[in-house]
Structure formats: C-alpha cells, structure tokens
Amino acid sequence: MHQSTQRRTCRVVFLVGCILPTLAVVAWATYERLPTTAAARLGVVERMLGIRVAAASVDTPIPGVVRCRDLQLANVETGEVVLTAALAHLHTEEPTPRVQLSGVTVAESQLTHLATSLHRTLEVDWPGSVSIELANVSWKDGGRSAASKLLAGRSLAITLESTEQSGAITGRRCTIDAGDNGPRVEVLRNRQMTPPTTRVELDTAGQPVPADWLVELGALVIDGGEVATFAGRVEVVHAADGTSGMLDGEFENVALAEALNVPLNAVASFQNLKLHWQAGRMVSAEGDVVAEAGSMPGGLAQTLKHLYQTPQPGAHVANEATLQFAWMGVTFRLADESLTLLPLSGAEQNACILGSNLQVLFGCPDRLAPTPYIGTVLTHFGGDRGTQAATRLPRTLQR
Structure with a gap:
C-alpha cells in the first residue's frame, strides 16, 4: 500500500510528465511578453519551471513562428538531463498557440523531477489554451520494456487550458491523447476548492504501463517491483485530507513479497481487480490472484x-x-x-x-x-x- 504525503502531491502528474516533454516550450504561449534575445527567453522559462533550459538557438524563421533547435532540460542541482528535443516550433498567431516537437528523448529516471516542474504549470495562469503535438518520441537509454512499448510509433496530442467563470480562472486542465486506441490522461486542477484539489484520470486503453507509475500518481495500490505492469483505468483525487480514488484493471509480473509486505516469494498476476480508497485508506478491494x-x-x-x-x-x-x-x-x-x-x-x-x-x-x-x-x-x-x-x-x- 502506498503512503500518501504532501511530497507525493507534487508528483500527481507523474504519468503526464512521462509523455509530456514540452515543459519549456509551453512558456512560449505568451511569446509576445518574453524578452527578445534567446538567452533572456530561456532564462524566463528556467525561472518559471525551476529547471535548467538550454538550446542551440531560438529564432523566428517566419512571422508568427518561433523555432528552437537542440532544446535540453536538466535538473538544476544535479545537472542530469531530463529531456531533449531536436526541434521545436511554436505558432504564435493562431487562435490557439500550437507547439510542434520532434526528435524528443525523455530520461525515465528523471520523471519525478519533470513532474514537479509540470505541476508548477498547473498552478500558474496561462491565457487561453496551448495545443502541443509530439512526434518521434523515445526514452533516453531505451527505458523499460513497458515504457518503450507505450510510446512506440505514436504521435501525441496534448492540450493545456484554463477553465474560467465570471472572468476568473477556476482551474487548469491538461489532457494527453495518444491517438486511436492509445492511452489517455487528463489532469484537472480545481481552484474552486480550498485548498485546490487535483484529479488525475488515466485510461491505458488496454496497454500495460509500469505499475510504479501508479504509485507515484498517488494511487493506493501495490508496488510490485520494476517489471510489474498495469492495464486499465485509474482515478486519483489529491485533496487536503489525502488521496481518494478508484482502480479497475489488471496487474502482471507482480513480486508478491514486495507488493504485500510479507515473505510470500512468487510472481503473480492480479486479475479483475477493483479498488476504492478514501482519504488515504482502503475502502474496498476485490479480484483474483494467480501465481x-x-x-x-x-x-x-x-x-x-x-x-x-x-x-x-x-x-x-x-x-x-x-x-x-x-x-x-x-x-x-x-x-x-x-x-x-x-x-x-x-x-x-x-x-x-x-x-x-x-x-x-x-x-x-x-x-x-x-x-x-x-x-x-x-x-x-x-x-x-x-x-x-x-x-x-x-x-x-x-x-
């Protein structure tokens, strides 16, 4: 079972972070307000996201289009590279600013740091919305099998937008769509609650994802080791009293000794699994275990x-x-x-x-x-x- 803490709340968008290598270029949605030099623009992005940003060049090849070559994001304290993008284009004059990224690599070991930076984008205001398109995405050093298969051959469509009421921003929403029959993630930051709550909804569309990603999301689930995977639906709500949510799906390749915290040495699958938890405590759980x-x-x-x-x-x-x-x-x-x-x-x-x-x-x-x-x-x-x-x-x- 997973211990929900405030530190984990900063990671609620962990799965989003793993397929959203666009943190730096999102800032260019307000391009007109940024300084004119490449170094100054990157400096603004660094301060907003708390992550080191570097690029070979930032220019405007044609009116209304900003281009960035060899973008690199890194951990400010350790210097470890979080992600790279060979090329990024921002179309600033369209009704919805549109970002196109290609040649993207993501370091799976740095996803928690990446998610913390992404969480900041949900806590600040952006005018309107931003549409993001990713092509040729891969994991740095290959990544784990389940993670690699998740991205293989897919193009990702991402939208970051504000919700408004009576002229005031009431929340922030981030959605990720991996195309037909692909996984979908939605993260909603609700500012109408005090303090604000964050809801994460994941549908893997039948595709397995690393099970420990769910633990980082804040789901009150088993942590079955590095090779354990999950396929199904998960909803997690982070509020002042802890995490609540539900899970419906299957786990495979689960190390029972690690998952159950007892010396039961076997690798098992959890099938037809249904979980509900409230304020960080299990309400009900049912399913089949086979080893x-x-x-x-x-x-x-x-x-x-x-x-x-x-x-x-x-x-x-x-x-x-x-x-x-x-x-x-x-x-x-x-x-x-x-x-x-x-x-x-x-x-x-x-x-x-x-x-x-x-x-x-x-x-x-x-x-x-x-x-x-x-x-x-x-x-x-x-x-x-x-x-x-x-x-x-x-x-x-x-x-």
Whole structure:
C-alpha cells in the first residue's frame, strides 16, 4: 500500500510528465511578453519551471513562428538531463498557440523531477489554451520494456487550458491523447476548492504501463517491483485530507513479497481487480490472484491455519522450514472488517494452493480473516513497511 504525503502531491502528474516533454516550450504561449534575445527567453522559462533550459538557438524563421533547435532540460542541482528535443516550433498567431516537437528523448529516471516542474504549470495562469503535438518520441537509454512499448510509433496530442467563470480562472486542465486506441490522461486542477484539489484520470486503453507509475500518481495500490505492469483505468483525487480514488484493471509480473509486505516469494498476476480508497485508506478491494510457483516460510504458512476449522497439510511445515508450492489461485474481497479468501472458479480440487505433485496444501478457507488479524500479520512479517501498510487497511466498525 502506498503512503500518501504532501511530497507525493507534487508528483500527481507523474504519468503526464512521462509523455509530456514540452515543459519549456509551453512558456512560449505568451511569446509576445518574453524578452527578445534567446538567452533572456530561456532564462524566463528556467525561472518559471525551476529547471535548467538550454538550446542551440531560438529564432523566428517566419512571422508568427518561433523555432528552437537542440532544446535540453536538466535538473538544476544535479545537472542530469531530463529531456531533449531536436526541434521545436511554436505558432504564435493562431487562435490557439500550437507547439510542434520532434526528435524528443525523455530520461525515465528523471520523471519525478519533470513532474514537479509540470505541476508548477498547473498552478500558474496561462491565457487561453496551448495545443502541443509530439512526434518521434523515445526514452533516453531505451527505458523499460513497458515504457518503450507505450510510446512506440505514436504521435501525441496534448492540450493545456484554463477553465474560467465570471472572468476568473477556476482551474487548469491538461489532457494527453495518444491517438486511436492509445492511452489517455487528463489532469484537472480545481481552484474552486480550498485548498485546490487535483484529479488525475488515466485510461491505458488496454496497454500495460509500469505499475510504479501508479504509485507515484498517488494511487493506493501495490508496488510490485520494476517489471510489474498495469492495464486499465485509474482515478486519483489529491485533496487536503489525502488521496481518494478508484482502480479497475489488471496487474502482471507482480513480486508478491514486495507488493504485500510479507515473505510470500512468487510472481503473480492480479486479475479483475477493483479498488476504492478514501482519504488515504482502503475502502474496498476485490479480484483474483494467480501465481504459478513460489515459496513461503513455515511461520507464514502456519498463520493460515487460523482460517480453517480442519487441519491443512501446508500448515504442518516447521516454523524454520520453507513451504514450496507449484500453484496458487485466490479470489479475495476486502471490505469493512474482514478479508474473504476463496479458490478461483474451477480450481482443481477446489484448492487455493497446490504442491509440486498437485496435492492440496491449502483448500477453501472456512473462516474470514478479520482486518486486525491482517494488520498483525503485516506488522509481524513486514517490519516498518508492513506496519505502514496496516494503517491503510479499511477501518473496522465501532461496536
């Protein structure tokens, strides 16, 4: 489970940042107000975004068009390059200023820094709107597989605009559209709330994205390691009392030990997953978990016996031994006071965990797992991370 903090709020547009390498040139939407020299223009952009900006040249090839060659954005403190663009054009005389970028590379390791800069653009005022078109986008040094596939062969259309009421700006909206059947992101900064709230909506259109991006967005989800991916829909709202939202989709290649904060060593998929959380605490969660093979320490296996009225073969392993299993499949429902665990529909021998010879190690549980019991297991086996995860469980009802 993810700990929501004010620091994370500055990163709510993390996924937006990963496919929005346009932070510097957005400032040219108010080109008429900028100084005339290239160095002065870049200096204004640096101060607005808090990021180092350099370019080989900034000129006006024809009236109404600003051109920038070899644009580079870098972390002010470390000097690490965040993104580069071979060429950028800003069309200033159109009703909606239009930016065209090509030959763009983004450093995935610097996305958090990039997102912080982007967040500043949602907190300041821009007249009207800005339309941005990106072509030939790639990750610096290749990026992870899921991230690379996300951008492969796509052109991105981005709009940054203000919402107004009675002449006053009530919010800022940023939308990203990756074309037909591609992912779509919308970020809305609502200034009508005090303090302002930020809503992030992501639809991956069935394409997998790195799962840890969701964690950085502020979603109260599992962090299943570097190769874990997610496909589906997510909504996250950042407000004064923490994050709230929902998730509907699937995770693949999840390292359970890292995701659940218990020593359950297996790589699994989470299917038909539906999550809801409010003010930084889980309200409900349900879905299916499937793992082909793995292991757990005897101490963890023994804790499962509390869910059964009859002895289970898997619970007989010694505390200091390791229980190996060949398959695990569980349907779970977490809400209010308990966690319900059931075998998958059609599971062999109605089992939740099978051994190497397809013998049943754990069958269908007879009892529910009370929420305080789950918290105790997380705290005992997960240390500080488990203790923190326990605070994100649903609140038990007061009797």
